[in-house]
Amino acid sequence: MSDKNIVSIEDRIPKLKQARKKKANRRLIFYLSIFFFLIAIIVYLQSPWSEIRTIEVNGNVFLTDEYIIDESGVTEGTNIWSMNGSSVAAGMEENPVIEHASINRSFPSTVVIEVEEQPVLGYVQDEREFYPVLADGQVIQQNAQNSISNAPLITGFNEAQLTELATAMDNVRPSIFNMISEIERKDSDEEEDTLQVRLYMSDGFLVEGIADQMLDRLDYYPSIVSQLDEEDSGIIHIGVGIYFESFQKDEMEEVDIEDEIEELNEEINEENEETGNE
Template identity: 50%
Template sequence: MSKKKVVSIEDRIPKLKQARKKKANRRLIFYLSIFFFLISIIVYLQSPLSHIKTINVTGNSFYTEEEVINKSELTTTTNIWTINKAAIIAAIESNPIINSVEIERKLPWTIEIHLSENDLVGYISDENKFYPVLGNGTVLSNVGQNTFNGEAPLISDFSDEAYLHRMTDELQKLPGNILNLISEIYWTPSEDNKNKIVLYMNDGYMVKGTIRNFADRMEVYPSIVSQLEPNSSGIIHIGVGAYFESFDSETSDPGIDREIEEEDSDELH
């Protein structure tokens, strides 16, 4: 028979004490690590290390970076973790130029403000200056320019602001390739129909139509032009139907004009 080795309690006690001591030391190190980690976080949050150092603004054309930052009220003493995104967005969006805003933190100390501005749909002229007009009808009276660059249509004779807003809303719905074809837009209201407009196109044609559903009706313009003889000139009527009236013809079909008048003669609601 094999003999079992007997270990006395006296021999085991030092080993047990040593194991307990190691366990206690590990526990102490763990708690001290948590303690110093929490202290580090508190020190970081209270120190300039957590302050914003860089603010980047993107998507701005009419609204300067300095104006955006001033509106946000963010500074280099603002804690990056305590910013109120909802309040900043609301403050910046109070400017009619702005359509939407996104705020993004980029560690360790950068804030990015992404803007989406309302589309430029035209210019209006006043006292030999040209002012941008946005899709929501806002006229940027603080950014006038001395020359008209043709970047968007020149919008003229809109003495009633309500009709101007309605026109810009329609222009905003137009595909870019069609909007770029328009050179000038004139409001030509009559007693029976205040929605009448006349357009001068970059390709030499005139367009007569109405503000009501203008974007939908104008979509047929490229198709009509593609069917015309090269070097032809005249007026393209868009309404319930659409037809071309040559400047060379002595007569034209007035029927569609009457249909447009009857359908579109009601006032703004």
């Protein structure tokens, strides 16, 4: 026993005290850090730094930034953390013009509103101003003079007819739709509830027919044109049958597209598959 090292309690007490003091200091620093962090959060939330200073709007084409901000109800000076972004976006999407909306905070004091508007069917003209017609036939009463896209000019339609036209146009492929430069309502001796339309195509041909019948078969337009003389021009009548009325000849010529239907259907299916993969 006498050969073993014996440490007296008096020698151990200073070391124990020092260890306890270090441990207590670490705890104090930890609690003080949490305390000051909470104080900093409270000060930030109560200070102007937590207020909305900037509101950005992205994705809009026809609706103005001011209109979208007013529609959202978000205002500068409001506490940025009191805003419920999902509720604001849901309220904005009740507007028929706004197809999708999202609200995001950008630290420290910016709110970003992202919107996606409905696709554009075309434009109507009132004197020198152009107003967009949405894909559901609704006319937006905001001048789109500075944002006119390749969508066609639409003339001669009332509100109900625009809705009917929009429904019929839903079946037209984008590649064909982009070839239409103007859509005109055509006066007809047919029944009053029949909507007759005339399309002005970018390659110089005109297409006429009852809206739902003609637009349902408009995907065959390239096949129809391929059977006509390049130097020829005239009106392509699309309905139960397909006829070409030449401006150079005083006769109607029937156009047969039966051989192209199967090929076109395969092309449409391929486009749909590519869109689905994307």
